[in-house]
Amino acid sequence: MRDEPGATAVPLPLPRRRLPRPPGPSRRARPLRFGLPGRRTAVKLLVLGVLAAAFAAQALGALLPHVPLLLAASAGSLAAEGALYRWQRGMVSLFAKSHADVTVRHVLRDLLLVVGLLRLGEQHREGAYAPLVAGLLVFYALHWAIQAVSVLVRRARTLPVVTRNIDASALRLTPAPPVLLRRPGHRLAVFGLPATAGLLVTAATDAPVYGAGGLALSLALALTGLGALLLRLLPGRGPAGEQEVLDWFEAWLTRYRPTVGLYFSGGASSAYQANMWLEPLARLDGRPVIVLRERHMVQRIAATDIPVVCLPKVSTLMRLEHSTLRVLLHPSNSGKTSQVLRIPTIKHAFVNHGESDKLSSCNPYAKAYDEVWVAGPAARERYALAEVGVEDKDVVEIGRPQLDAVRPYAGPPAPGAFTTVLYAPTWEGWDGNPGNTSVVEAGENLVRALLADPDVRLLYKPHPLTGSVDPRARAADLRIRELVRAANRERGGPRPDPSAATALARRAAELDRLTAAGFRSAADQAERMLRQPAPEAGRAAAVRRAEAAWEEAYWASLPEWEHQVVTDARPPLYACFNRADLLISDVSSVISDFLASGKPYAVANTSTLAEDVFRKSFPTVAAATVLTPDASGVAALLEAVRRPERDELAGERAALALRLLGPAEPSSQERFAGAVRNLCEAAVRHRARMAERLATELPVPGPRREPARSSAPSAAPSAAPGPHGHD
Template sequence: MPARALVTALLAAAFVVQALAALAPNVPLLIAATAVSLVVEGVLYRWQPELLSVFAKSQADLTVRHVLRDLLLVAGVLRTAEQDGEAQYAPVLVGLLGFYALHFAIQAVSVLVRRTRTLPVVTRNIDASALRLSPAPHMLLRRPGHRLLVFGLPATAGLAASAATGSVVPAVAGVALSAVVALVGLGVLTSRLLPSRRPVDEQAVLDWFDAWLAEYRPTVGLYFSGGVSSAYQANMWLEPLARLDGRPVIILRERFMVPKIAATDIPIVCLPKVATLMRLEHSTLRVLIHPSNSGKTSQVLRIPTIKHTFVNHGESDKLSSCNPYAKAYDEVWVAGPAARERYALADVGVEDKDVVEIGRPQLDAVRPYAGPPAGDYTTVLYAPTWEGWDGNPGNTSVIEAGENVVRALLADPGVRLLYKPHPLTGSVDPRAGAADRRIRELIRAANRERSGARPAPSADLDRLTTELDRLTTELDRLTTSVFRPSADQVERMQVQSAPEPGRAEAVERTTAAWEELYWASLPEWEHQIVTDVRPALYSCFNVSDLLISDVSSVVSDFLASEKPYAVVNTSGLSEPEFRAAFPTVTAATVLTPDASGVPGLLAAVRDPEKDELAEARRELKLRLLGPAEPPSQERFNAAVQNLYEAAEAHRTRMARRLNAVPSQRRETVTEVTGATP
């Protein structure tokens, strides 16, 4: 039975048994059923939190369940009490009602406290001490479910003890203790509403933000809005952004996104409301870089003093790489000539003059091809993309070909497989998720069969593992802020007010050392399933001899190494049609869904004389990613500077035009230029 169904059945059965035992009455059964229901509640909060919302939607939230549990206990107690002894339980009932009244009062005050701590601007890497930020109230005071379970436990235990002993004393003591604890909690929360203990009000926060903008004087920003799983799209641009000339800033729109942005020293500002976002118009910010499209992108495009460019979060031959939304930006920055041609062929309204080739500055970390495999094993990276939103069967090979590809690779005793699925695999089509799970099990089974037939790891493994653990701890310290479990956004904003000096360089240095040790610590024969943040995709590129993927940006990025690669054709097109439709496949070996071409592909990787696509890869790399000189980071920086100058020129022209119209001068010059007419 699935875990959710089992938990639901146990909880329902506990309440039914508790009701029957209270009516019987059967004291041992009543107490046992009560204990079971409390244990199941704990399981719900610890391991099945998603069920809580299901119960709430059916009007059976924790408050209802807790009240029902206590009422059944009271009924059982009264049924077992002597007829003339029922009156002595009246104070217990009154106390219990008082406890619930305090519970609701705490909830009302917690809402008020939360409102005072919901700031119009959320930041990271910015000194916000002027806002009087403070640690959050304890989690129990903010979460009604947890609070009722914990604060109400003495009352429930007292009622159960009274049912067992026939004495009213345990019930009185338990209810009194619950009421006292609730009263203390109410007092603690209420004190948070005192003026001296609240953060500054909304207007003061906005004034502080305006002052920070005026002092920091940002010139270029990364604008990002997206879902919970989309942060990687912004994270891939953090390092190139940090290396730009000028003063970068990251602009976010969703509060939950603030902690999902990877470690960086760049100031991060979250502006959830449009009205707050519009304050950027009066700042020195002139260029916003957009790695993705979203519904909220149109809001920031309304700011006339900022120029906007779309850089995407990876280039591929998918239609999504030429989204018609791109014509809304001032410029579209692409890696190389192939993307320029792609936009021209797509005819989505993006003019050629607005397309700028900047290369892919992230690819500086990808090492070039150094020849065929030198050791006993050929390392193959299988990195399929996800199924996408449009339902196109050619998007991902996982469903139709994934298991065949993996079986063919595992059948070769000289292959070490690295399997790195897309993070969103299975998020749209359940078949992709199921295929992904079967692929993982195939790899685990292959490792179990292979492990007994290989020599033991080297004597240095313990030393490598110890050093790797040390570096992992150091990386976690550098890249992960430690918060209390009850920390809210305000407390996190307080903790992350300023990065450690030199942290960015330390992260880069430590990451390089960690990656080197990570691969060295693994048995050279062992297949790997790579799903964690570390090692990164480009690190997998560097240790691989061959990539097998789908039509995706992974292929374009891998071309920076000029190593052999293959693309799985699940589109239904013939191979000539497939190559013609997707230019990134030009220099690839095309695999059919049955993966019959894998042995020949491996032979070409191991013997350069059989590799007939080496020259094609060099040519395609130039076409997709542009020239090696000047370096991509320099071209990226130059594109930012050119767009900045265009924004400044536009701003100057607008100011002159408004100054030439006397009737509009006083009303609009301040709005456009931020200066007094």
């Protein structure tokens, strides 16, 4: 259940019932806490109040009419807009959800200015202001025309196939239009600013020439933008059409001749499930490919030299049936998985994105695949005990090829050095089970106990989905982060040399360059296809070196005494493994992977089960120190880490690692490659049998021959059957 790169998941020994709530007062009965709004909420309320007050004052100034008030309110409204986009970007989506986006606000602002001008015209020169109103209406008409044409351009640039690491120059791809021409709110704000400013000056000076000048500039900008978009719709100026793209894709399949692929469909936060299999897939013999279903996922796949194809439509996906693709690996289940399972010429293996003792690791959906690949014998046993329809003959043990990145145990912390503890809890899950995550019941206690030890350095790496279901988990996570920040303020200490930060920035820039992360903000999918052709030879090795150099520079840029909250994609979970002397986690795939290091680990028991029942229920806990929610065992645990002679679980960890992850020889990568090879051969044999069956069951195409007839009129018709088996 861990949502981290390199996370595992080991199936449950027995089907579990939902654990009962702990005795005592209900959690929902806890008293509510009232108080002043937080700083972020207060700032949002302030921005909202300023905008509302500005519009109200502008309306009052327009209706009176009162020129100074109208000018001041309009200027205040524009200033609030600038502050909103500069410092409060999060509120932009909030306004949009309330149907008060930048377009509505801009139209309202101009409408109030027009009302003010017309009211002034009643007293002075109404005829002089009428052309300004007409010009403003023309500007808005051009704005909607630009929007309509931009939609046509976007549709023309939305290709039925999206790729990475494939030369797509034959599709006549071009850079995307400027971002201002594709975002109506931003475009209206920028193009309409001269008109708004001109109308303000006109209201202040009673001189229509300023409004006319501002409108002329806005109209010129709008006409220029409209012309730039219309040019892209001219014949020969756009990218290839749908059928041309599909023909190009089939031609690429014929040239590349893929043999094994990774199939993935999911949300933005689930990309790690595919990314953890990129390196093992890249090291296979053959011609691998990555098959995606969601367009947004193309850029979320990590740096790789493997060709990436996104096939959003089922009809396009089915073109793989007649390709040379033999095997597809599935790191997760999704609604769209059933669509690709319909292709009979491809064998499918479920490799999962990790194994844990959670029930989700023994999902009955697994029986839909040809084979289920697991790490070690423990997972095989759990599938058998779970009785979800997966036959033992279809379970293949391949180890965990991703764990090559985890360094083995090198001894306790050196005397005088900090003991680095990685607290990596999982998230609360969907079922409300109190044993899913320790964040709510035990997280703060564990962190306080760790921070109280002056020789501990804490790495807190929460699950990315923490708090997405249970708001209590989100609140506890925020409190833990504040505990870490407060501990750093109290501890203090020397900072690294400034050159370390410079080195990190240099390494980050190099890594971004190699991983094509430096797209301009206006780039769309078609432009990214153009900028990501087939990679140069040796790029994958260069990326690995750059990643290793970045990780070293990252840790070197941080004070050795400083606790860290690690939430970004970099550094990955395994890099934290290599820095930690001890892991504290929950029942999740994280502890299975951490066993590869041989280092001590602990599991927080928030399940309400007694410790002996807890250990029997979750095999991954067998070699762990079990911590209670009050964190009373943390001190003894740290002592065992610093003094290995007191570590009584070292032997059990080695035995459990063998059971969960399989033997060290042959290596996991070799077993993985062997499983791919065997399933590919099974696919080839299956295709041969199907082709032979079709050849014997279907008639050979050719011209129909009529049976010979006698020239004598009295001759009886032949009793022999015709060539198609009937008289």
